[in-house]
Ligand SMILES: O=C(O)CCC(=O)C(=O)O
């Protein structure tokens with residue numbers, strides 16, 4: 001057994017949730033990581049061309065029906081996405097002891113560690129993650145202490161990736177607002193300092209993919225999540241009455257899904273869709289998620305223009321941080337937790 005998996009098993013319980021398994025050291029899926037994986041269905045996501053004159057209404061329909069779509073002509077240069085992917089592989093292919101130098105602190109959100117959503121599940125996940133909120137200068141120095149050029153390259157590409165993903169996500173958010181016949185005055189805070197997390201996900205090759213889960217079924221806490229996945233499939237969305245719909249990688253596309261906060265904002269009109277990432281026994285898969293949320297001080301509640309006597313506000317106002325905290329306790333039931341109760345208190 002590799003030293004990391006050994007120290008993992010013997011580490012204090014809070015660290016068990018931060019240090020990923022040394023995946024290369026195991027030949028079978030350990031009990032701690034064993035899942036029952038429901039098979040996937042057939043089907044595909046709507047593919048929307050952002051330059052299509054009908055893009056707005058296509059996005060609205062996709063967000064109402066499934067809560068996810070694939071997008072082309074999104075504006076993020078393909079060569080930049082390829083560079084981000086290459087740097088992501090560079091990071092996750094480092095030896096485990098080196099990655100652990102950039103370990104996320106137990107209560108932190110940036111750095112290397114188990115997936116952010118590990119705390120939702122009792123079984124461990126077959127994946128590792130690295131998150132950042134801007135250029136990860138300090139972590140890059142810990143990851144490549146003797147390669148200053150590599151540190152600079154990593155930081156520059158990650159910074160540029162975040163800038164371009166931000167621009168594209170803001171463009172899609174604007175289309176979403178307009179698709180609901182709303183204007184900038186209804187969401188003035190979108191002009192402010194929106195917050196985002198840039199999360200790199202790694203799903204190592206798994207000897208028994210039918211017994212392990214990369215990311216368990218979850219909804220995102222964000223307004224929108226925009227994902228770049230390379231040429232390897234694994235992401236699946238749960239369609240009502242359909243089952244797990246696999247996302248077939250189409251070169252140059254991004255995958256977009258509605259998060260819990262956008263579902264609150266649209267008074268439940270847009271679906272925060274359950275999704276998962278499965279693993280395979282031939283390819284090391286990576287993905288890159290731009291997790292886009294509101295400014296930290298903005299209370300998200302159903303937009304007034306989307307509510308009326310027939311559609312009273314379904315949810316209580318909440319800021320992103322408090323929602324994320326509640327989610328660590330209530331998991332996929334958090335939207336229900338923020339539902340307005342029917343009877344008012346006397
Ligand atoms: O790896 C993927 O394709 C999905 C990532 C994801 O769902 C997430 O980061 O929340």
Ligand SMILES: [Fe+2]
Pocket residue numbers: 218219220225275
């Ligand atoms: Fe997700």
